[in-house]
Amino acid sequence: MSGAPVVEGWRHVSSGKVRELYVPASTADVAGATELLLVASDRVSAYDFALEPPIPGKGELLTRLSRFWFEQLGDVPNHLLTPSGTTTPVPDAVAARSMHVMPLRMFPVECVVRGYLVGSGWAEYQETGSVCGVELPAGLSDGDRLPEPIYTPAYKAPQGEHDENISFERTEELVGAADAASLRDLSLAVYSEAAAIALQRGVVIADTKFEFGRDADGLIRIADEVLTSDSSRYWDAVAYESGNRTDSFDKQIVRDWLSAHWDRTGTPPVLPDEVVERTAARYRELIERLGA
Numbered sequence: 295m296s297g298a299p300v301v302e303g304w305r306h307v308s309s310g311k312v313r314e315l316y317v318p319a320s321t322a323d324v325a326g327a328t329e330l331l332l333v334a335s336d337r338v339s340a341y342d343f344a345l346e347p348p349i350p351g352k353g354e355l356l357t358r359l360s361r362f363w364f365e366q367l368g369d370v371p372n373h374l375l376t377p378s379g380t381t382t383p384v385p386d387a388v389a390a391r392s393m394h395v396m397p398l399r400m401f402p403v404e405c406v407v408r409g410y411l412v413g414s415g416w417a418e419y420q421e422t423g424s425v426c427g428v429e430l431p432a433g434l435s436d437g438d439r440l441p442e443p444i445y446t447p448a449y450k451a452p453q454g455e456h457d458e459n460i461s462f463e464r465t466e467e468l469v470g471a472a473d474a475a476s477l478r479d480l481s482l483a484v485y486s487e488a489a490a491i492a493l494q495r496g497v498v499i500a501d502t503k504f505e506f507g508r509d510a511d512g513l514i515r516i517a518d519e520v521l522t523s524d525s526s527r528y529w530d531a532v533a534y535e536s537g538n539r540t541d542s543f544d545k546q547i548v549r550d551w552l553s554a555h556w557d558r559t560g561t562p563p564v565l566p567d568e569v570v571e572r573t574a575a576r577y578r579e580l581i582e583r584l585g586a
């Protein structure tokens with residue numbers, strides 16, 4: 295991706311919407327690497343667009359969120375490398391917004407867990423009364439808390455394409471029955487543990503997306519970013535209980551401004567300073583609320 299920052303000692307190999315993936319400059323690609331670097335930018339995306347300008351501090355704050363959750367969920371093997379497992383230094387310029395991780399053989403499954411009925415899940419429920427083949431009770435409303443969290447996987451689409459919701463049975467075809475069950479069980483357990491911790495701190499995690507991979511010893515580890523407000527829907531619990539059932543903790547300011555200033559044709563307008571500043575404050579507030 296043009297514009298990926300040059301990171302001394304590292305070679306850029308892949309771009310996400312708002313993050314970059316690097317291997318040590320001495321290796322050719324991910325397959326030959328013994329360590330990777332995930333660098334989070336300050337870019338914010340909405341409606342599949344990377345918006346301008348970046349939100350100062352976002353990359354560092356979301357990296358802190360992932361680190362916080364990796365620590366809270368210490369009982370789940372993850373892909374973070376300890377300093378003894380690394381050989382390539384991480385430049386100070388990106389250290390606070392990057393994660394030094396071990397290369398895994400990634401499963402091609404986006405492991406989505408939904409605790410609340412919202413977004414594409416609500417849309418599918420309105421059509422079919424179910425989400426990804428999971429039947430739900432009749433009469434649910436947008437934003438309702440589900441009787442219990444549901445696992446609604448998606449097939450990991452190539453960069454720039456939309457992931458495709460698939461059934462659990464399809465994940466069994468993709469990765470085998472045993473691993474499909476492990477991904478499901480791990481995802482549901484991690485979501486439930488994190489959602490309970492967040493709710494104690496006044497924050498609802500409505501849904502989230504995990505990625506997993508296998509390490510060289512065959513152990514399944516949780517990977518990528520974990521429970522960030524880019525991979526999850528975070529709501530304010532008090533606002534939710536008072537009827538505001540779908541406002542994103544961090545992105546709603548941007549969404550509301552775009553709704554009032556952009557007709558969804560062409561590229562979105564540049565965000566005004568006031569929206570940038572209020573959004574940056576919301577990211578900081580989320581970190582403070584969680585104690586991350």
Ligand SMILES: N#Cc1c(N)ncnc1-c1cnn(Cc2cccc(F)c2)c1
Nearest residue numbers: 309310313314315332373396397398518
């Ligand atoms: N995490 C992780 C990971 C790992 N531990 N081992 C092997 N591959 C990956 C891996 C491959 N793609 N992505 C997503 C991605 C794309 C672009 C930029 C990003 F920051 C992130 C993650």
